[in-house]
Amino acid sequence: MDNLIALLVAAPLLGAAVLLCGGRRLDAVGHWIGTALAASSFVIGVVLFADMLGKNAEHRTLTQFLYSWIPVGGFQADVAFQLDQLSMTFVLLITGVGSLIHVYSIGYMEHDERRRRFFGYLNLFLAAMLLLVLADNYLLLYVGWEGVGLASYLLIGFWQHKPSAATAAKKAFLVNRVGDMGLSIAIMLMFTTFGTFTFGPVFEAAGGASEGKLTAIALMLLLAACGKSAQVPLQSWLGDAMEGPTPVSALIHAATMVTAGVYLIVRSADIFNAAPDAQLVVTVVGAVTLLFGAIVGCAKDDIKKALAGSTMSQIGYMILAAGLGPIGYVFAIMHLVTHGFFKAGLFLGAGSVMHGMNDEVDMRKYGGLRTYMPITFVTFGLGYLAIIGFPGLSGFFSKDKIIEAAFAKGGTEGWILGGVALLGAAITAFYMTRVMLMTFFGEKRWQPDENGHEPHPHESPKVMTIPMIVLAFGSVFAGGFFSIGDRFLNWLEPVTGHSHGNPPVSALTVTLSTMVVLVIGVAAAYAQYGRRPVPVVAPRGSLLTRAARRDLLQDDFNHVVLVRGGEHLTRSLVYVDHTLVDGVVNGTAASMGGLSGRLRKLQNGYARSYAVSMFGGAAILIAATLLMRAV
Amino acid sequence: MSASAVHSLWTTAADPISKIEAPKIEYAQLSPTLIVIGAAIVGILVEAFVPRKSRYYVQMFVSVVALAAAFAAVVGLATRGYGTTKAGIAAMGAIAVDGPALFLQGTILLAGLVGLFTFAERRLDPEAHGNRVDSFAAQAASVPGSDSEKAAVRAGFTTTEVFPLLLFAISGMLVFPSANDLLTLFVALEVFSLPLYLLCALARRKRLLSQEAAVKYFLLGAFASAFTLFGIALLYGYAGSVSYGTIAQVVDGTVKNVDPALADTMGNDVLLLIGAAMIVMGLLFKVGAVPFHMWTPDVYQGAPTPVTGFMAAATKVAAFGALLRLLYVVLPGLRWDWRPVMMGVAVVTMLGGAVVAITQTDIKRLLAYSSIAHAGFILAGVIAMTPDGVSSVLFYLGAYSFVTIGAFAVVTLVRDAGGEATHLSKWAGLGRRSPLVAAVFAVFLLAFAGIPLTSGFAGKFAVFKAAAEGGAGALVVVGVISSAIAAFFYIRVIVLMFFSEPRPDGPTVAVPSPLTMTAIGVGVAVTLVLGVAPQYFLDLANQAGVFVR
């Protein structure tokens, strides 16, 4: 059984290799190969899962040692895998949702001549992501970590002829690199602290290290998580990442990759548990992002960017939960999984809508689409209900648990975090309702584009709708399935540990209050977008709205401070290099030449002056000799 | 001065001068010099009696045979151990036959032989009226451009006197480093200087420059030798003798039977110091050390290039030989006085030569300044004041002289309508036109620059090492810096030859006769051999590194 783990990674990796090196002759079948390998990986995952269920909790962790990777002195990095419940959860999510989205892409990318390469990249992503969650040490995890970054870079910039896409891709990679810096520093710290960075030993020794060191490690890990999971202050890339094809947004920037940060924190539970200060920071980051994303989501008219904001905010929930420690780990992961379902579903829905609307993304140009694309409408709607936490659907259970946990943190922190979480729930309800209304309700607002093409909204082909339906099922039932009898809790508890904390208010109160804020949010949205017609041209809007449209000015800040400043710095450095560093040398040469030119004048061609120099020389010679004797 | 001394003077003078025994001359030990001098005299007779047409060949034959024979004699002496075990004083103390002397004589003879080939080259200049012509004036006496000269050219005259002159110069040079008393030193100095003055004036092309060079060289040379002579006088006054050995003893204070007069002058070190300084100055003039170097660029530029090459090589060898003997045999007791001074001279020579060379535009002047810089490097070895110092200098001189002759021989090949095209701008793109010549010249330049795997590096390393071991580390640092500066202008020439576009009015490269080819070939061969496998020659220099006293 253990030896299957490598296959999980190998299958998609093989796919990537074949598709990317295969050349044009594979164009016809490329997408089938890619999908098949993704699916096979999923099958293997299921097999392993079944096997794992067969065992009892203690013996569920599988490990596979492939080979010693970088052995230098005390520095021993192996290529070895570890498959426990946590990784298993991710494996199933990744391969499952991944396979679905492969299928969906077959339809979505049908008219793109570079479809083969697209599937190659998707496979590459799957491989990297699986490596990330299966690695048994931080360095190997780092490989996966950057691997998914690469895949996301390639996929965001897939339509490279669009400068905006290329820029977005670059931005995503760079911001992630900042996060990666955190991860690598964390690894170095672990190495100097524990002499290793393999999960097991590190977690065992974690207790022995000073809290300061652990806090440092934890914060560095958090930095990494912020980069990958688009948390404040490294969230700026996610919105632009929507330049990529929609399936990519669904898979990478909603369901899986962006949640890697949560995985990292939960995986490093032992370190975080021992570093309360770091945990506090984590919760704060989560809370802030939660609101940040939500607010941004309210203002965007681009359907994908709105969803992106929502993703940010939902991951904020997860990070918040993860920051709560044992109280929240399980729920963080649970919300992660359910979110994987409904957010992927929502994105695929959005993709389907765009597919029918000539890739129009401005919701103000939609309207009343429910009649044109019923399946999309239904699946999207179910996803919508799930995310706003409509009772009984996935989001309801997972998010509710997080809010409870936030209160359960206790003390003022608990109240504040819980309050923020509630507020977030309200805003979520608002912006999602907004999206829903602007897209599917009201009267049609689309006009012919500049070259006179009137879009003809139509339902997408089966190959695209089926994945949406499947995901819709997931968004409806997953939450319930997990929560009944605490299935999910019992499943993960052996890995992450769990504690109930001390809730100041009863679970029921929390649930009711969530209901209340939910209703408020929906109502507010309906009042603004359901009752009155939506203007095709966005109104100027309040200061906050305008700020939110610009990602709360975060990009402008980056531009002014980092980009401009950087440009000035480099330009001045180029100048310095040329004039100063090089100038010194050239200057020496020049002055030498000048000196030479002057000395050369002494050679004036007059024999008598030569004689003078000889005479003087003789005089000096004699004088010097006598002087030597004198002293 | 005491009266008794004066009285004794009278009485000695009054004695009948009866018991002067005939001087005893070791002809064998002196054979190299004698052979050359003899050949030179034969050469003069040839000028007198052999018909003009065949003079050239006869002179060639005589000179080559003489130099070869002399070299054979040197080798013979060396193999018989006169360089080491049997080293001694010959000719009533006038000549020392020891390692350094033989080594340098050998070097001078070889250099002279190679130089002779460049003298005899007759293919480079276009034929005048069907006569092959060399680089010397048709008739030295006739005014350039005058009818008499035209007539001389038409008649196909050539100045075959250059061969005896060359031999005389060589003979003087052979004596110079082996002179064991100051008189011989002075005579040898003049014997090799005067022919050189004449040779400088004999250029076929650009006679005005040639004559100007001669005048400058002559006047300044005479000026310098006057200083030398006065120095000799003072030293004689100090020690009451001109023989190296005696002077050395007096300097060390180990002299026996001190008569009162001597006791009187011995006390007076001023005589000694000034005298020594003036003699050294004369020698420094010959090696072209700053500030006695100013004749070098002008003379090197004006003189016929073969003469320049020979002069640059052989004069340095001879003069440094003499300087070494003077400092190591006569004045070791004085080293604490002259070492610092010489260090100063070495420093300014190295730096001055290198710096001024940067802005030169004439290849011959460039090489002149480079030779000044090299004189500085060699001085660094001289100052070491150790056996290693001697041998390193010997090695350096050997290596340097062949590179120099070779380099100037290449200069003779690059010609345009006005004769040799010595202006650097004309050399642009030479590497494209005739890669071989350019490559050869590049090799010489790299050797001058002291790039590893060339003789220049081995020599430079040897002298610097000696200097460092002799406790003159500072000199090594200065030397390193000035070699860096020097590298700059050697590289400039290479850039010019290889990386810049050839000029339409650029010079042509004449195809030389085997003579010049041999000269250049020998130069290249020696450069590379001494660069890659210097061991044998270093050993030679090491064995030859001890002076007899």
Place this chain on the structure above:
Amino acid sequence: MNPVNYLYLAALLFTIGATGVLIRRNAIVVFMCVELMLNACNLAFVTFSRMHGNLDGQVIAFFTMVVAAAEVVVGLAIIVSLFRSRHSASVDDASLMKL
């Protein structure tokens, strides 16, 4: 009379000669000055010879004269040829080569 004075005279002559070389333009005169320096040396030799009571100095003086004569031969030859081609014996005119 103390022979040392002759040394002073020799030194004086030498200096005069040297100065002449430095200041006079005419090549011939310059050359004469050199000769003067050589003869100053001779005087010094002879004087020392007398002081030391050996004959070396006087012998050397003869050598010097011969050498001087040889120098005259060569020197005049050169100077004359220069004069004929330039119609000037000024050493300052002979300054084509410089820098």
Place this chain on the structure above:
Amino acid sequence: MSFPLLTATAALPALGAIATAAVPAARRTAAKWLALVVSLATLALAAIVLVRFDPGGDRYQLTESHAWIKAFGVRYELGVDGIAVALIALTAVLIPFVILAGWHDADPLETGNTRWRPTQGFFALILAVEAMVIISFEATDVFLFYIFFEAMLIPMYFLIGGFGDRAHEHGEETASTQRSYAAVKFLLYNLVGGLIMLAAVIGLYVVAGNFSLTEIAAARANGSLHMATNTERWLFLGFFFAFAVKAPLWPLHTWLPNAMGEATTPVAVLITAVVDKVGTFAMLRFCLQLFPEASKWATPVILVLALISIIYGALLAVGQRDIKRLVAYASISHFGFIILGIFAMTSQGQSGATLYMVNHGISTAALMLVAGFLISRRGSRLIADYGGVQKVAPVLAGTFLIGGLATLSLPGLAPFVSEFLVLVGTFARYPVVGIIATFGIVLAALYTLVLYQRTMTGPVKTEVARMPDLRVRELVVVTPLIVLLIFLGVYPKPLTDIVNPAVKQTMSDVHEKDPKPAVEAAK
């Protein structure tokens, strides 16, 4: 005695150079093939060296020792340790690709001139450089090393100054002047460095009495040869200066951008991927072994300079408008990492530095050669002249991207391993330095991706619309390099196994031990 394998490895290319130079002007292609075959044969010899080398064996293996210049106490002593073997292998691997990549770079412009044989010269010089580089990796005699360390400059100088990119945005005239400026700059910088080293070499002889690395190191170790503190420091500085110029280390770096910018790309690769490695290699072998105390004394300053190189080089790379200069400054940044690793005095750092030399060689070769193919197509080195290449020449773009990703040391590719080792090694002893150095990886991503975006993505520029994709010859050059990058990134163990023992030795030379972790983890 056994077959002189090391001598043969160096002599073969040397003889090949002579033979190639001798090929008559008309038989240009023959010369090319001859050079290629010779370089491949050399590769075979290097492979034998690699096989014969036993990581567990003595420190220096395959040793040869003959008397050479007794008067200077110089012996012809060769021997390789793991580090040398790795670098010899790198050199031998890269040269064939360099030759292949430069296949047409030296075809003479004006035909007819039968004397002028640039092609023969070009390939002969490349082989000559290979010979000298290899022997300076093998030399265990300081003087012998110095000789070739210096002599190497001459062929390099002619390669830089004599051959340039075919088309040049400013026209051939300015091109040649810029070229010769670059060549002279290269030569003077390195010559000055070398001469200062010469003084130190002589000084070393005066102190030690011979030049044998092994003997001197042993004498230093057992205390029989004592150096006064100041003497040791001066000598160290003399050596280090030369190596720092060669490496190059800030602020002695400015020759590199000129040289790499003006030279043809194969030559540029030769400079940065092969020749410069001699500098860093020599730091590891000579500075640390001969002057351990002085090395430690100088470490703080050197670390700071290395840091500056890393950040400064990267920032300047961001600011470049010329592709080749950009790569040059990137290399300066990378050399900063190498030197950092060497002087961090930890086994991770030094193994990392050694791996870094190898990996940087391969990755830069890959990136630079592809860039060269790109430039040769468009005839311009300016980034601004490109755009949308990815659409017309996807393979070229793909390989270029991989080269770039290697340059920003993406995990899974070889450079990541070495860079991370260097960082860890540095961090272990100097945490702050390590953290600052880590910023380098962000900047690396910046300049690489900016370069890729500006040249390869976006709308297709009309000038590049017709651009052909990689040809077979070019694929043959690039593919093996990429395979190597991936292989050494996924499975570097073969390399580390060779290098580690040598590094352990060096560590003991400088009397250093890896710092112990704060908490001993339960293994």
